[in-house]
Amino acid sequence: MDQKLEGTPKATLQISGRKVTSGEITNHWGTRLQWKVSRDGKEIATVGAGIELTFEHPETVPGKYEVVLQQFHYLNYKKDKDGKFTESKYVNISEPVSYTI
Amino acid sequence: MLHIGNVNLPLCSGVNRRSFLQAGAAAMAGLTLPNLLKLEAAGAVNEKKAKIRNCITLFLVGSPGHLDTWDMKPDAPDDIRGKFRPISTNVPGIHICEHFPRMAKMMDKVALIRSLSYNSGASHENGQRWMMTGHDFSAANKQPHMGSVISRVFGPKGDLPASIVLPAGIGNTGTSTPHGQESAYLGSAHQPFFLGSDPSRADFKVADLESPVGQSELRVEARRKLLHEIDELQRHVETSSTVERDTAYARAFNLLTNPTTKKAFDLNDEPAKLRDRYGRNSFGQSCLMARRLIERGSRFVTVNQFDTVFGISCWDMHADGGSLNNTYADYEHVLCPQFDMAFTALLEDLQQRGMLEDTVISVISEFGRTPKINPKGGRDHYPSAWTNFFAGGPIHGGRVIGSTDKIGAAPHDRPVSPPQVVASIYQAMGIDLETTMLPGPGGRPVRFIEAEPIRELFS
Numbered sequence: 001m002d003q004k005l006e007g008t009p010k011a012t013l014q015i016s017g018r019k020v021t022s023g024e025i026t027n028h029w030g031t032r033l034q035w036k037v038s039r040d041g042k043e044i045a046t047v048g049a050g051i052e053l054t055f056e057h058p059e060t061v062p063g064k065y066e067v068v069l070q071q072f073h074y075l076n077y078k079k080d081k082d083g084k085f086t087e088s089k090y091v092n093i094s095e096p097v098s099y100t101i
Numbered sequence: 102m103l104h105i106g107n108v109n110l111p112l113c114s115g116v117n118r119r120s121f122l123q124a125g126a127a128a129m130a131g132l133t134l135p136n137l138l139k140l141e142a143a144g145a146v147n148e149k150k151a152k153i154r155n156c157i158t159l160f161l162v163g164s165p166g167h168l169d170t171w172d173m174k175p176d177a178p179d180d181i182r183g184k185f186r187p188i189s190t191n192v193p194g195i196h197i198c199e200h201f202p203r204m205a206k207m208m209d210k211v212a213l214i215r216s217l218s219y220n221s222g223a224s225h226e227n228g229q230r231w232m233m234t235g236h237d238f239s240a241a242n243k244q245p246h247m248g249s250v251i252s253r254v255f256g257p258k259g260d261l262p263a264s265i266v267l268p269a270g271i272g273n274t275g276t277s278t279p280h281g282q283e284s285a286y287l288g289s290a291h292q293p294f295f296l297g298s299d300p301s302r303a304d305f306k307v308a309d310l311e312s313p314v315g316q317s318e319l320r321v322e323a324r325r326k327l328l329h330e331i332d333e334l335q336r337h338v339e340t341s342s343t344v345e346r347d348t349a350y351a352r353a354f355n356l357l358t359n360p361t362t363k364k365a366f367d368l369n370d371e372p373a374k375l376r377d378r379y380g381r382n383s384f385g386q387s388c389l390m391a392r393r394l395i396e397r398g399s400r401f402v403t404v405n406q407f408d409t410v411f412g413i414s415c416w417d418m419h420a421d422g423g424s425l426n427n428t429y430a431d432y433e434h435v436l437c438p439q440f441d442m443a444f445t446a447l448l449e450d451l452q453q454r455g456m457l458e459d460t461v462i463s464v465i466s467e468f469g470r471t472p473k474i475n476p477k478g479g480r481d482h483y484p485s486a487w488t489n490f491f492a493g494g495p496i497h498g499g500r501v502i503g504s505t506d507k508i509g510a511a512p513h514d515r516p517v518s519p520p521q522v523v524a525s526i527y528q529a530m531g532i533d534l535e536t537t538m539l540p541g542p543g544g545r546p547v548r549f550i551e552a553e554p555i556r557e558l559f560s
Contacts, residue, residue, distance in 0.1 A: 001268070001269060001299060001383070001408055001409075002385075002412070002413040002414075003299070003301070003382050003383040003384070003413075003414075004299070004301075005301075005305075005381060005382055006301055006302055006303050006381055007381050009381075021258050024377070025377065026373070026377060027377065027381050028377040028378075028380060028381060028442070029380065029382055030379075030380025030381065030382045030384075030385050030438060030439040030442040030443065031272065031382075031434060031435050031438050031439060032200075032433060032435070032438045033438075034435045045351070050202065051202050051203060051206075067548055072434040072435065072438075074414060074434075076413075076414075076437050077412065077426060077427065077431065079426055079428060079430065081422065082419055083426070083428035083429065083430055083477075083478055084428075084430055084433070085430055088319075088434075088435075089412075091211040
């Protein structure tokens with residue numbers, strides 16, 4: 001049987017300066033977590049989240065930064081010719097937080 | 102003293118099981134299988150004389166590549182070392198894959214065996230038979246699953262089956278040969294109970310615990326009474342088969358009608374936070390259920406991470422572009438994180454409940470994967486070297502037993518065979534392999550396993 005992930009993971013982020021911290025994740029799927037960073041509306045980085053769930057993006061280029069926590073949503077194993085998932089993908093599990101430099 | 106199943110037999114001082122066997126099993130006069138079965142049915146396990154432990158076995162169907170997980174070779178060439186990096190653990194000198202950060206913090210509880218190998222074929226079923234029974238065999242000569250052996254030797258404790266397989270038995274993994282998850286000659290009374298349902302699903306129900314459609318519980322109870330009366334009549338003309346069937350029927354009815362038993366399978370009783378800690382996926386919730394079932398009396402719970410290797414995300418990373426198209430992406434985004442969460446949650450949970458000392462955890466798989474990455478970016482079956490591990494019970498954690506050569510192609514020192522792993526599980530559970538025999542086919546006493554336990558796990 002292929003696994004179907006039940007429920008919807010959810011986390012609440014807090015920000016202090018540039019440091020982002022996530023509260024506990026409810027309905028944690030167990031799949032990989034990552035931080036997605038955008039600047040002025042354009043994605044500039046995705047970084048794997050550690051166990052502690054705190055993150056500070058090192059870039060200091062001026063602009064409005066937005067950070068959101070994402071989790072991998074496994075739907076099926078389908079992949080492209082390079083071995084990358086085509087239907088399973090990362091989805092936001094928090095509201096974004098933002099700061100301006 | 103020599104034991105067969107639960108029965109103690111006098112044995113001359115200095116005679117070990119090997120010389121006993123050489124003297125001939127026929128000397129076992131007066132001890133018949135029906136007697137053994139009756140003793141077991143009466144719950145004749147003497148837990149006061151031996152430290153009996155339980156076991157949760159996590160079977161990683163498909164088999165993780167050892168070079169990508171627990172036996173990394175960062176100094177090997179690119180096409181061997183793979184794309185992941187090793188990280189330090191809380192035990193100096195032991196490194197594991199970066200995608201197991203929680204496990205890295207608990208390595209002091211884990212004993213890695215890095216020098217496993219066998220040479221009798223590289224099919225999944227071969228590996229399943231070896232690792233779940235300690236034997237290789239054909240369909241005509243089936244050997245019992247470890248859980249069935251434990252059921253036979255320890256007997257049930259309470260109303261739950263002694264051996265349970267979650268969430269389902271292994272199905273199609275390539276060939277039609279046995280998987281090693283049956284009771285074989287030990288009979289139906291010791292067949293593992295297969296859950297057959299995914300405990301992570303919101304609509305989860307144990308199919309076998311639901312009354313058949315159209316039958317009220319009153320009707321089920323009436324049938325049980327009728328069956329009991331028929332069995333009483335049969336008991337006058339039959340012996341062993343009646344006793345064995347009695348046991349199997351009694352367990353089936355207990356499971357079907359006992360609210361406490363049904364409740365054992367209800368994960369809604371667990372705090373949401375704990376369910377989150379295990380991971381809301383099939384494997385994580387099965388690990389949580391394993392703890393719950395052990396807590397309520399099961400002796401041996403097997404969690405099959407998958408029931409097939411085809412068309413799903415699993416460890417079998419051939420990257421073939423077809424139905425076996427698992428790649429590093431599966432390991433990184435799904436498999437390693439899910440294992441890391443569930444395995445460490447299980448360790449923590451057992452420890453917090455004071456159960457870790459009495460519960461052996463074995464994490465086993467069919468084989469390793471080829472040292473050289475194949476042209477499509479995957480790794481293929483490789484039984485010549487791999488890593489499995491233990492925790493809990495009497496296992497001494499924070500150690501590595503054996504090693505492989507520079508490219509993980511073969512054991513470099515302390516080679517370990519699958520029967521030694523199975524022997525170690527039996528010993529860790531409290532079976533004295535020197536003085537205990539298993540009632541084999543036809544009641545003939547047989548050795549549990551033709552191997553010695555891995556002594557370094559215990560000292």
